[in-house]
Amino acid sequence: MTTKLFGERVARVEDPRLLTGGGRYLDDLGRGALAAAFVRSPHAHARVLDVDVTGALDVEGVVAIYTWEDLAAADEAEGTRVSEPLPLLIPHPALHAGRTPYALAKDEVNHVGEAIVMVVASDRYVAEDACQAIVVRYEYLDPVVGIEVSRRAERLVHDDVPDNVAAHLLQQTVGDDALLEATMASAPHVLELELDIERSASMPMEGKGVLARWDLEEQSLRVHTSTQASTSVRAAVAAKLALPLNRVHCIAPDVGGGFGVKIVHPWPEEVLVPWAAKRLAASGLGTAVKWTEDRREHFISSAHERGQLQQIRVGFDDDGHLLALDVKFWHDNGAYTPYGIIVPIITSTQLLGPYKPKVYRCEFWSLYTNTVIVTPYRGAGRPQAVFAMERTMDAIAAELGLDRTVVRERNFIQPDEMPYDHHLTFQDGRPLVYDSGDFPASLAKLKALVGWDDFADYRDRLRQDGRRVGLGLACYVEGTGVGPYEGAHVVVETSGQVKVATGLTTQGQGHYTAFAQIVADELGVPMADVEIVTGDTRRFPYAVGTFASRAAVMSGSAIAAASRIVRAKALRIAAEALEVSEDDLEIVDGVARVKGAPATRMPLGTIAVLSNPLRYAFDDAARAATQFAVGAANKVPVPDGEAPGLEGTGYYSPERSTFANGMHAVVVETDQETAEIRILRYCVVHDCGKLINPLIVEGQIHGGVAQGVGGALYERMEYDEFGQLLNASYMDFLMPYATEVPRTIEVDHLETPSPLNPLGIKGAGEAGVIPGAAAIAAAIEDAEGFVITRMPISPSELFALRREHDSQPPGEETL
Numbered sequence: 001m002t003t004k005l006f007g008e009r010v011a012r013v014e015d016p017r018l019l020t021g022g023g024r025y026l027d028d029l030g031r032g033a034l035a036a037a038f039v040r041s042p043h044a045h046a047r048v049l050d051v052d053v054t055g056a057l058d059v060e061g062v063v064a065i066y067t068w069e070d071l072a073a074a075d076e077a078e079g080t081r082v083s084e085p086l087p088l089l090i091p092h093p094a095l096h097a098g099r100t101p102y103a104l105a106k107d108e109v110n111h112v113g114e115a116i117v118m119v120v121a122s123d124r125y126v127a128e129d130a131c132q133a134i135v136v137r138y139e140y141l142d143p144v145v146g147i148e149v150s151r152r153a154e155r156l157v158h159d160d161v162p163d164n165v166a167a168h169l170l171q172q173t174v175g176d177d178a179l180l181e182a183t184m185a186s187a188p189h190v191l192e193l194e195l196d197i198e199r200s201a202s203m204p205m206e207g208k209g210v211l212a213r214w215d216l217e218e219q220s221l222r223v224h225t226s227t228q229a230s231t232s233v234r235a236a237v238a239a240k241l242a243l244p245l246n247r248v249h250c251i252a253p254d255v256g257g258g259f260g261v262k263i264v265h266p267w268p269e270e271v272l273v274p275w276a277a278k279r280l281a282a283s284g285l286g287t288a289v290k291w292t293e294d295r296r297e298h299f300i301s302s303a304h305e306r307g308q309l310q311q312i313r314v315g316f317d318d319d320g321h322l323l324a325l326d327v328k329f330w331h332d333n334g335a336y337t338p339y340g341i342i343v344p345i346i347t348s349t350q351l352l353g354p355y356k357p358k359v360y361r362c363e364f365w366s367l368y369t370n371t372v373i374v375t376p377y378r379g380a381g382r383p384q385a386v387f388a389m390e391r392t393m394d395a396i397a398a399e400l401g402l403d404r405t406v407v408r409e410r411n412f413i414q415p416d417e418m419p420y421d422h423h424l425t426f427q428d429g430r431p432l433v434y435d436s437g438d439f440p441a442s443l444a445k446l447k448a449l450v451g452w453d454d455f456a457d458y459r460d461r462l463r464q465d466g467r468r469v470g471l472g473l474a475c476y477v478e479g480t481g482v483g484p485y486e487g488a489h490v491v492v493e494t495s496g497q498v499k500v501a502t503g504l505t506t507q508g509q510g511h512y513t514a515f516a517q518i519v520a521d522e523l524g525v526p527m528a529d530v531e532i533v534t535g536d537t538r539r540f541p542y543a544v545g546t547f548a549s550r551a552a553v554m555s556g557s558a559i560a561a562a563s564r565i566v567r568a569k570a571l572r573i574a575a576e577a578l579e580v581s582e583d584d585l586e587i588v589d590g591v592a593r594v595k596g597a598p599a600t601r602m603p604l605g606t607i608a609v610l611s612n613p614l615r616y617a618f619d620d621a622a623r624a625a626t627q628f629a630v631g632a633a634n635k636v637p638v639p640d641g642e643a644p645g646l647e648g649t650g651y652y653s654p655e656r657s658t659f660a661n662g663m664h665a666v667v668v669e670t671d672q673e674t675a676e677i678r679i680l681r682y683c684v685v686h687d688c689g690k691l692i693n694p695l696i697v698e699g700q701i702h703g704g705v706a707q708g709v710g711g712a713l714y715e716r717m718e719y720d721e722f723g724q725l726l727n728a729s730y731m732d733f734l735m736p737y738a739t740e741v742p743r744t745i746e747v748d749h750l751e752t753p754s755p756l757n758p759l760g761i762k763g764a765g766e767a768g769v770i771p772g773a774a775a776i777a778a779a780i781e782d783a784e785g786f787v788i789t790r791m792p793i794s795p796s797e798l799f800a801l802r803r804e805h806d807s808q809p810p811g812e813e814t815l
Contacts, residue, residue, distance in 0.1 A: 005517040005527055006759075009695040013527075014512045023254040026209035026226045026292060033211060033288035034063055034280065036273055037127035039117035039134050040301060041109035044143035044370040044723020045157070048105055048136060051117060055133035061126035063285050064276065065134070066118045068104045074279070080242045082275050086266065087236065090340035094169035097161045098337045099368070103268040109138075110157060110335035111371050112723055113300030118272050120280065120289055143370035143723035147309050147330050150367040157335060157368035166333055167341045167366040171348055173423045174359060183324040183359045187315025191395050196790040197384045197773065199307040199332065199717035200710070202377045203735065204507075206256025207293030208267060208302065212274035214281035214288075220247045223274050226255050228262040229545030230535040231503045236266040237274050245541075248274075252535030255507035259707070260376040261303045262507070263547045264338055269293075299728035304717050305343065305377035307332035308384045312392055320396050320407040322357035327388060331366045334373040341366050342427050343374060346381030346479070349424050349432050353389050353477050354439040354661060355411040356420070370723045376547060378707055382478060382770045387791065390474040390774035394781070404778070405443060405452060408475060412439040415752075427548075428482045430656040435762075436752040437661050439475070442685045445748050446473065450665040450683040459782075468672060469680065472778025473665040474771035480688070480763025481553030481658040481756075488558040489540055490519065490566050491647035496590050496605035498523060498530045500562075503543025504555040505535035509765060510696035511551060515559050517692055518759070522563035523570075524587030525604065549763025552692060553658055557757045561650030570646055573610050574602045608646040658754045660762040662686040664705075664771045668779040675799040677713055677780060682742040687750040689762040697764045698747050704768015706741045711769070712776040712791050714740070 017023065053065045071083035085100045105116045117134055121127035144155045150164045157164055172180070184190060211224040221243060227233050227250075234250035237243075255262065269291050277289040293302070308329050315324040331344040348362040393411075397404040413420045415438040424432040447453065455471045462469050488502040500519055506512065516530040533539050544554070567587065574592035575582040578600055586595050593601035667681040684701055691697055714734035718726045727733045753760030777788040780798070786805040790797075 004521055006521050007691055008517070008693065010513055010517055010527070010693055012510050012513045012696065013516065014510070018254070025206055025254050025256055026211060026224060029224055029253060030211040030288055030290040033290040034120050034122065034286045035124040035127050036276065036289055036291040037119050037121070037124060037131050038115045039119070039131045039136065040297070041105065041112060041114045041116060043109060043138055043140060044112050044145065045110060045141040046138035047108050047141065048116060049139055050137040052135040053117065055135065056119065056130035059126060059130045059133060061122035062119065062130045063122065064120040064280060065130070066104065066272070066276065067116070068102060068106045071104060078242065080275070081240050082271055086268065086271070086338060088340065089265070089338055090342055092167065092340050092345070095167040095337060095341050097166050098340065099158055099161070099166070100338045101268065101336045103271050112725060113297065113372065115268055115301065118276065120276050145369055145371060145719050145721055145723045147307065147332050147367060147369070150332070150369050151330060157370055161368060164368045165365050166337050166368055167344070168364070169341070169345065169348065170361070170363045171424050172361045177361070180324055180326060180359050180361045184313065184315040184326065187323045188317050189399060190313065190315045191399060193312040193392060193395060194789060195310040195312065195388055195391055197306050197308050197387055198792060199304045200377065200715040201299070201302070201304045201717060202259035202261035204257025204259055204261065207295065207298040208262060208269065209292040210269050210273040211288065211290040212277035214278045216281055216287065220249065221274055221278060223248065223250045223270070224253055225250065225270055226262060227252050227265065227270070228258045228505050228507065228547055229265045230505055231537055231541060231543040232265040232545055233270050234537045237271060240266070240271050241275055241278065250537045252505040255505065258507040258546070259378040260305070260380060260547060263545060264303060264375050295730065296728055299733070300372060300725055302372065303375040303377070304334065304372050305374050305380070306384060306711065307374070308347065310384070310388050312388055314392050314396065316396050318400070320400055320402055320410050322355060322411050324359045325357040325361070325392070327351060327362045329364045329388070331364055332369050332371070332374060333366045334369060334371045336373050337366070338373060339375040343376055343381040345427050347385040349426050350382045350477065350479060351385035351389050352422060353386060354413055354437070354475050355389065356413050371719055378704065378766050379769045380548065380766065382476060382766070383708070383711060383773055386474055386476045386771045387774045387777070390771065391777065391789070394778050404473065405447060409440060409443060413437070414440070426479055426657055428657055433656060434477065434659045435754045435756050436689070437477070437659065437687060438750060438752050439661065442661065442663050442687060442750050443475070445750060446663045446665050446683060446685040449685065449746055449748050450667070450681065452665070466672060468670045468783045469667060470670070470779040470781065470783025471665065471667050472775045472780070472782055473663060474774035474778065475663045476770045477659050477661045478549065478763070478767060478770060479657040480549035480660050481654060482548045482550055483654050484544065485651055485653040486543055486554035486558045487540065487649060487651040488555060488562045489647065489649045490559065490562040491645065492566060492570070492604050492608045494605050494608045496529060496603055498525055499533070500530060500559060501533045501536070501539035502555045502559060503535065503537065503540040504551055505546045507546065509551060509700065510693065511555070514552060514692045514696055515556065518556055518559050519563050522560055523567055523604070525590040529590060549660065549765040549767070551763070551765065552761055553654070553757055553763055554652055556692065556759055556761060557652035558650050560758055561652055562648045565648030565650055566646060569611065569642070569648065570604060570607045573607050577610055578602060604646070611646040612644040652757065655756055658689065658756055658762040660688040660764060660767060662767050662771070664775045666775045666779045668776065668783060670780060670783045670798065675795040675802065677793070677795065677798065679709065679742045681746070683746045684768070685748045685750060686764070686767055687752055688764040688767065689754045690751055690760040691749060692761060694749065700764050701747055701768040702745050704766060704770070705745050705772060706736055708769040708772020709741055709776070710736045712773040712793070714792060716792055
């Protein structure tokens with residue numbers, strides 16, 4: 001009997017190839033291709049007065065130089081749309097002043113790193129030399145840097161946006177402002193907090209990259225790109241270059257990390273490189289062009305995230321029950337809004353976490369600044385939301401002198417209240433309804449895991465030795481599995497091998513393993529016989545992409561659906577060939593056999609032969625698979641409405657998002673002399689519904705925790721007042737090494753299946769990072785005895801807070 005694999009800790013099948021140097025990343029491809037490089041703005045805000053390329057024309061090896069004027073001329077002559085602004089990917093009614101960049105700057109640059117000129121040359125070295133020889137004249141404009149400067153609107157990022165506000169949105173659970181104010185006024189206690197989360201960024205090991213090749217004979221374009229959304233890139237490139245969709249093929253090779261930054265589609269380079277490849281091929285100058293991003297380019301011309309200022313008012317009773325919660329925040333969206341306002345919408349709707357205040361009101365403003373664009377980064381607005389909510393819960397507990405877990409328990413949504421409707425609109429435009437969860441059970445697990453009830457004694461013992469330790473926790477709920485759809489194609493070859501294709505991309509999450517586990521169980525085949533292909537539009541042309549913890553829910557459900565179609569077809573064909581009832585058959589180890597009489601059997605490979613009656617005449621290997629395949633094929637006709645071949649295509653479109661949840665607890669030690677912060681323990685309880693592969697889920701949690709530690713203690717984008725990014729290298733941008741990440745991350749699982757999909761699963765990809773800053777801030781606060789309101793926090797900042805706290809009169813808090 002085939003062992004069921006769903007839920008088992010199966011080792012990742014992709015790792016041996018990747019760990020032994022068998023990976024094929026973007027920069028491994030395109031040997032002999034022409035190379036592209038870009039002249040990028042050194043100014044955060046300036047008008048482009050003139051671009052003089054004459055100095056680069058004589059550089060040996062230069063093939064072409066393009067400015068915005070060249071794009072415009074080509075558009076007029078060829079009907080392309082490359083000179084137009086890049087698309088606004090996710091419009092929203094509240095985004096009343098959305099702005100997107102041009103592929104090459106037209107008249108103005110709005111952040112350091114914005115591309116102005118593209119050079120194509122025989123190799124990257126020559127292209128970079130030519131870029132150095134190009135002279136751009138600018139009229140310098142005062143930049144807008146930072147949320148406070150943007151709010152004052154004394155300077156403008158875009159002349160036609162007079163207040164620098166790209167979007168303004170208000171959401172409220174029940175009632176109106178009058179109800180909120182009345183509830184707040186009647187609350188026995190009211191607190192106000194001001195919080196600050198600084199910018200960070202994804203920083204995948206592999207930056208972006210594009211390789212495009214134009215086939216003159218087929219008049220088709222093949223684009224390899226390091227992306228999280230290959231089908232979307234394909235559609236965008238086809239539209240921009242005025243090509244039929246079936247003439248553009250987009251492939252995501254192995255991708256060395258994404259974390260959100262590779263969601264945006266298309267990036268300027270993903271339009272320009274294919275456009276240049278097509279033009280140069282037509283001129284006989286080469287058929288392929290390649291660009292790979294260097295690390296400084298990634299810092300100054302990709303995407304950042306996180307930056308928010310938050311103001312919170314909360315009213316509560318003597319027992320800590322939330323009565324009214326009023327949140328306002330200002331979100332820095334950078335110079336443009338290609339991804340709309342998804343990040344602040346997520347913050348505003350995920351802020352409530354597992355809690356149910358009587359009245360909740362959230363209002364935000366998304367602001368332009370002359371800095372790099374802000375798009376989702378792992379967690380995507382949720383770390384900011386959890387920081388706001390969990391810092392509020394800790395403040396309530398401190399005000400009332402209650403245990404922090406008690407305040408949370410008293411405000412939890414209860415299991416018997418599921419599904420729970422918050423009466424808000426989530427990022428997918430659908431109601432914010434939690435599908436399942438048991439928050440009290442999760443907290444009980446976390447308290448047991450970290451030893452919450454015994455920690456006070458432990459802290460007191462260490463204090464006697466002159467050591468400061470603190471314990472913090474944070475809870476979260478994460479919307480996952482957002483639509484609108486994903487699809488998959490499953491085919492059984494005549495060899496019995498199963499080939500599976502999904503348009504969704506992969507960048508290290510273990511998709512090849514988890515998806516193969518699903519197929520193996522659904523079809524009853526050995527996992528070793530299953531091959532998964534992702535992110536190749538030649539194999540599966542339609543998809544949405546890998547982001548928002550949606551891959552397992554969306555593609556996993558689609559793969560299960562396609563597998564069930566194939567299984568049903570296999571049983572029908574086998575039943576007719578073996579002259580038995582379908583109900584009497586089972587598929588075990590790739591063989592359809594009669595239950596209780598396993599000698600009456602037919603391999604799936606043979607069934608694949610029979611699924612196409614003409615195939616036997618051309619396939620010696622298939623014909624030899626069974627002695628009666630030829631005869632059986634003649635009596636198993638293809639039914640009306642059914643295609644030949646043992647294959648099926650399935651799609652999954654959810655009713656609404658699933659909601660995973662979890663809780664983190666962390667123990668830190670703060671050095672009395674240096675104020676260095678060291679993590680002693682990190683505990684996680686996680687609920688993502690039914691687990692396909694606990695090993696992979698735990699790996700995702702570990703990676704997320706590492707990024708959460710980075711966001712809490714190390715990583716920030718440090719701009720000066722002129723819009724220059726001062727730490728645009730790994731020499732200056734701090735990231736946690738293995739020495740800074742907890743050596744052991746203790747994980748426990750709770751499984752509350754989702755009723756919204758056939759597998760009962762929820763997403764897990766972003767879970768580890770979401771509550772990190774909030775939990776670590778709480779632990780530092782517990783160790784130090786004063787309030788932490790800003791993250792990330794460095795030893796020097798903690799040292800300054802100590803001095804400020806020590807200088808205050810007794811009874812006052814540092815806010």
